[in-house]
Structure formats: C-alpha cells, structure tokens
Amino acid sequence: MxxxxxxxxxxxxxxxxxxxxxxxxxxxxxxxxxxxxxxxxxxxxxxxxxxxxxxxGSTLLRGLGKRSLDLYDPFIAQLRRDSNHPLIYRRNGTFELAFSTADVTRLGELASLLADRGVGGSWIEPPQFPNYEPAASPAALGALLIPSHGFVGxxxxxxxxxxxxxxxxxxxxxxxxxxxxxxxxxxxxxxxxxxxxxxxxxxxxxxxxxxxxxxxxxxxxxxxTPIRGQLIQLQADAGAIERVVWGPDGYLVPWPDGSVLVGSTVEDVGFDESHTADAVQRLHEVAAGLVPRLAAAEISSVRTGLRPKGxxxxxxxxxxxxxxxxxxxxxxxxxxxxxxxxxxxxxxxxxxxxxxxxxxxxxxxxxxxxxx
Ligand SMILES: Cc1cc2nc3c(=O)[nH]c(=O)nc-3n(C[C@H](O)[C@H](O)[C@H](O)COP(=O)(O)OP(=O)(O)OC[C@H]3O[C@@H](n4cnc5c(N)ncnc54)[C@H](O)[C@@H]3O)c2cc1C
Structure with missing residues (x-):
C-alpha cells in the first residue's frame, strides 16, 4: 500500500x-x-x-446499519488491543415496547421482516416481561426483543x-x-x-x-445542517433495566454504573448547544412512561449535541x-x-x-x- x-x-x-x-x-x-x-x-x-x-423505514440505512453492526465485534476487539482503553460495549439487545394496537401491528410486521432476513427478533407478551425487563411499564401491550442490537460508550x-x-x-x-x-x-x-x-x-x-x-x-x-438532540442521565438504582428499552417517544440506555440515559429531542434550532428545561421535563416523562420507577430518579446530568443532517x-x-x-x-x-x-x-x-x-x-x- x-x-x-x-x-x-x-x-x-x-x-x-x-x-x-x-x-x-x-x-x-x-x-x-x-x-x-x-x-x-x-x-x-x-x-x-x-x-x-x-x-x-429507510431500506438503505437499514442495510448500511446492519453491515456496520456486523463489523462491530472485530472493530471493538482491535481497538481494545490497540488503545488498551476500557470500552463500554454490550450486545444484549433492544426491548421495544408497544403501547397501542398500531404499535403492536408495526412491531409484528418488523418481527416478520427480521425473520425473513435471518435476523432474530421475538415478540414478548407482558406476562413474560419479568424474564427480560421486570421494571418495564405494565401498560405496555408487548415488546419486540431484537437480540443482536446493543450499545457502546x-x-x-x-x-x-x-x-x-x-x-x-x-x-x-x-x-x-x-x-x-x-x-x-x-x-x-x-x-x-x-x-x-x-x-x-x-x-x-x-x-x-x-x-x-x-x-x-x-x-x-x-x-x-445541525439538528439538536438533548439527553438526560438519571441516577437510577442498579439494574433498573438490563438492555436498551425503546418506546414511541424515546429510549433508555442502561449504563454500567447503574445510571440510565434517556433520549432524545430532535430540534431544528441552528448551532444552539444549550440545554432547555422543557426538554428535561419531557425526557423525564419519557423515562417514567417506559419504566415507572424512574419517575423518582434524580437527574444527574443533561447533554446536548448537534447531529449533522444531510x-x-x-x-x-x-x-x-x-x-x-x-x-x-x-x-x-x-x-x-x-x-x-x-x-x-x-x-x-x-x-x-x-x-x-x-x-x-x-x-x-x-x-x-x-x-x-
Ligand atoms: C442526543 C443524541 C443521541 C444520539 N444517539 C445516537 C445513537 O444512539 N446511535 C448512533 O449511531 N448515533 C447517535 N447519535 C448521532 C451521532 O452522535 C452522530 O452521528 C455522530 O456523533 C457524528 O459524529 P461526527 O464525528 O461526524 O460529528 P461530531 O461529533 O459533531 O464531530 C465533529 C467535530 O468537528 C469539530 N469541528 C467543527 N468545526 C471544525 C473546524 N472548522 N475544523 C476542525 N474541526 C472542527 C467539532 O468541534 C467536532 O468535534 C446521537 C446524536 C445525538 C445528538
């Protein structure tokens, strides 16, 4: 070369x-x-x-994302060796909750699509929640578990x-x-x-x-163009959730120290990187809607970033x-x-x-x- x-x-x-x-x-x-x-x-x-x-819903992004996801394990292994830095990396799935019959239908269709593509995905009924996410909202009608998903620090x-x-x-x-x-x-x-x-x-x-x-x-x-995203971090009790929990208005990510990230806003406000009170309140509501016991959790930090959108x-x-x-x-x-x-x-x-x-x-x- x-x-x-x-x-x-x-x-x-x-x-x-x-x-x-x-x-x-x-x-x-x-x-x-x-x-x-x-x-x-x-x-x-x-x-x-x-x-x-x-x-x-973009076939192109899904395809690129799937290809990149498949590269993640060797990429992280190599980076761990070359940097000698500790990295947070979990591939224990996402748990997407359905709260309406429309969500149930959409997630059911996604489960069939995943089956056709050879990607695992299981529909979990509420009585089975204790085996996966015991603290997930009892108001949910079911959840789609996609085991190959995950998160990285x-x-x-x-x-x-x-x-x-x-x-x-x-x-x-x-x-x-x-x-x-x-x-x-x-x-x-x-x-x-x-x-x-x-x-x-x-x-x-x-x-x-x-x-x-x-x-x-x-x-x-x-x-x-910049699209602002805000996210809050909650000081939850350890083990509040096991994996990424997703819902119609946002998501939760379990951090190894027991805290939970709650995201996120999507705001077209130019290059303004400030935090706002209404976003914090909305994200707190998202968290409580997905996992009710997070309603009482303390907010330990707020983060803001500008997503680069083409x-x-x-x-x-x-x-x-x-x-x-x-x-x-x-x-x-x-x-x-x-x-x-x-x-x-x-x-x-x-x-x-x-x-x-x-x-x-x-x-x-x-x-x-x-x-x-
Ligand atoms: C709230 C939120 C949640 C997100 N969650 C996810 C997620 O769960 N999964 C996912 O895949 N993606 C997620 N994203 C998107 C992801 O974070 C971005 O796509 C990614 O960080 C973009 O990285 P980047 O390096 O292109 O941009 P940036 O991280 O913005 O880096 C660009 C860098 O360029 C520097 N710079 C600016 N001007 C100049 C200049 N003139 N000369 C030199 N340097 C300059 C900046 O200071 C900056 O450090 C999220 C984003 C946000 C905001």
Whole structure:
C-alpha cells in the first residue's frame, strides 16, 4: 500500500476513528480540531446500535446499519488491543415496547421482516416481561426483543480511537479549526486555519454539523445542517433495566454504573448547544412512561449535541469531484456511531485508492445535485 499523508478535519467519533484506521494502515495522519476530541455531537450520543429501529423505514440505512453492526465485534476487539482503553460495549439487545394496537401491528410486521432476513427478533407478551425487563411499564401491550442490537460508550470509544491513533504516530492539533480547504497544483490539498497553512496528499472532512462552515475552494456549501438532540442521565438504582428499552417517544440506555440515559429531542434550532428545561421535563416523562420507577430518579446530568443532517438523512461519504484529494465523511445524522466501523472501512478505501466498495455509490456526494 502506498504511503499517504492525511489531514483529518474534526475529532468527533468519525474523525478519531478514521484517524486511527488510517494511522494503523501506515498513513501519516494529522488531526485538527477546534475544541478537543469528542466534544461535538459525539459527546451527547446515546451510542445505541440498532439498525432495525434507527433505520427509520429507510431500506438503505437499514442495510448500511446492519453491515456496520456486523463489523462491530472485530472493530471493538482491535481497538481494545490497540488503545488498551476500557470500552463500554454490550450486545444484549433492544426491548421495544408497544403501547397501542398500531404499535403492536408495526412491531409484528418488523418481527416478520427480521425473520425473513435471518435476523432474530421475538415478540414478548407482558406476562413474560419479568424474564427480560421486570421494571418495564405494565401498560405496555408487548415488546419486540431484537437480540443482536446493543450499545457502546461513545466518549470512551472516541478517546480510545484518538489514543490508538496517537500510538500509531498520528498527531492531534487542538483548538484550531479549518477555515478553508484549497487544491494545490501537484494534486495535494491545503488546509488553512487561522494560525496554520498545512497540506497533505489527502484531506478527510469530518467536521460533523460544522462541515458547512468550512470554505472549500470551487465547491458549493456542503448541505449539512445541525439538528439538536438533548439527553438526560438519571441516577437510577442498579439494574433498573438490563438492555436498551425503546418506546414511541424515546429510549433508555442502561449504563454500567447503574445510571440510565434517556433520549432524545430532535430540534431544528441552528448551532444552539444549550440545554432547555422543557426538554428535561419531557425526557423525564419519557423515562417514567417506559419504566415507572424512574419517575423518582434524580437527574444527574443533561447533554446536548448537534447531529449533522444531510438532505436525505444519509451520510455524505466520497471524493470531491472538484478536489479529488478531498474525501467527505460527514452527515451521519442519527446513526454516526452505528455506522462508524463501515465509515472507517470506506474512508480507508478512498484514501488508499482501493477498489470501489458498492456502498459508496449510495453515499457519494454527487447524488445531492450540488457541486461538491
Ligand atoms: C442526543 C443524541 C443521541 C444520539 N444517539 C445516537 C445513537 O444512539 N446511535 C448512533 O449511531 N448515533 C447517535 N447519535 C448521532 C451521532 O452522535 C452522530 O452521528 C455522530 O456523533 C457524528 O459524529 P461526527 O464525528 O461526524 O460529528 P461530531 O461529533 O459533531 O464531530 C465533529 C467535530 O468537528 C469539530 N469541528 C467543527 N468545526 C471544525 C473546524 N472548522 N475544523 C476542525 N474541526 C472542527 C467539532 O468541534 C467536532 O468535534 C446521537 C446524536 C445525538 C445528538
């Protein structure tokens, strides 16, 4: 494999894991970030790995999510070895509660679809809840258990990837962001920050919601918009829930320390990263609706992040037509964590000019009808 120098713009989960994969593959990697690793959408993420819930009815997202989920076990094993960091990673399923006959029908149809695809999924009647989630609401009419789903600690994963990237020689420059990306005559790509003028064989643009704020010479604005998500953490008694519990208005994630994450809002409010009282109240109600004993739990923290959303909710991942050395890896919206192992594989193929992966045809920026 040819040696490559690569600048990665942005140190969220996408930037850090891409930096790790590229450095591990022999590239000379330099990451630049306006804040510190994992401080964008990544810090708020619930880390749920659930393509058959979060696919939101999109066959494409479900397929990509399933493929990425299948890569998760080896990805985590490798990262544990290379970083020597503890990682929170559980594959003990999701438990999606139905509260109406419409939910029962929808989840029943999903169970049949999963059976057709060879993915396990079982319908659990309320009398069986004590065997799975004893604290789940008795008002539920049943639940769909999808055993292959799970969750990962997103901050720990991101920091582990940054550490592993550094172990393979990657450099991180924090508190300086790209303001401009420019082509250079010999095919290299330049990245300007307020303080530095850098260049490399390849640049990977992984600045999440902020990708559209970086000027790329000769291309249109990247169509990525921030969608705020708020999430609360409750100090529950240990073992309140065993696995991710999902409902019509939100979800719960059991943290190993006994706390429970409750998510999440979906708000179109620009680049505003503040927490709001109404969101906290709504999320508390979501928690109590799914697991009534959480009504009395103390709120220990609130997290907010800006999900990077593209026009069709599908990531923008591919080479620029205008600056061939520039690779976009952004717009992962609600599935950035789930899609991480697949993303790093695809970016690696683009950076090292490997054979085209069929998934890239669906993710290529050219589909958007703007000059990128
Ligand atoms: C509440 C919430 C819950 C979520 N839950 C899930 C979930 O359960 N499962 C799932 O798969 N996904 C989930 N997501 C989505 C997931 O978190 C995102 O898709 C993912 O974090 C995007 O990662 P990223 O690295 O692209 O962006 P970010 O994490 O936003 O990282 C971008 C980085 O770029 C930096 N940056 C900005 N401007 C510049 C610049 N000019 N130069 C250099 N760096 C710059 C930023 O500071 C930031 O660190 C959730 C998101 C939210 C908000």
């Amino acid at each position: 040819q040696s490559r120098s690569v600048i990665v713009v942005g140190a969220g989960i996408v930037g850090c894991t891409v930096a790790y994969e590229l450095a591990r593959s022999g590239a000379s990697v330099h990451v630049i970030e306006t804040r510190a690793p994992g401080q964008g959408a990544t810090r708020a993420s619930a880390g749920i790995l659930a393509p058959f819930i979060e696919g939101h 997103v901050t720990s994963l991101t920091l582990a990837a940054a550490a592993a990237a550094e172990n393979f020689g990657a450099r991180f420059t924090m508190e300086t962001g790209a303001i401009r990306i420019v082509p250079i005559d010999d095919g290299r790509v330049g990245v300007h920050t307020p303080q530095l003028k850098l260049d490399a064989d390849r640049v990977v643009l992984a600045a999440g919601s902020w990708s559209s704020q970086i000027t790329v010479e000769g291309v249109d604005a990247i169509p990525v 026009p069709d909710d599908v990531p923008i991942l591919g080479r620029s037509r205008v600056i061939p050395g520039l690779v976009y890896a952004t717009a992962h919206y609600r599935n950035g964590v789930l899609l991480t192992p697949l993303t790093v594989q695809l970016v690696r193929a683009l950076v090292f000019d490997c054979a085209a992966d069929p998934a890239l045809a669906d993710l290529d920026p050219s589909r958007l009808g703007v000059r990128l």
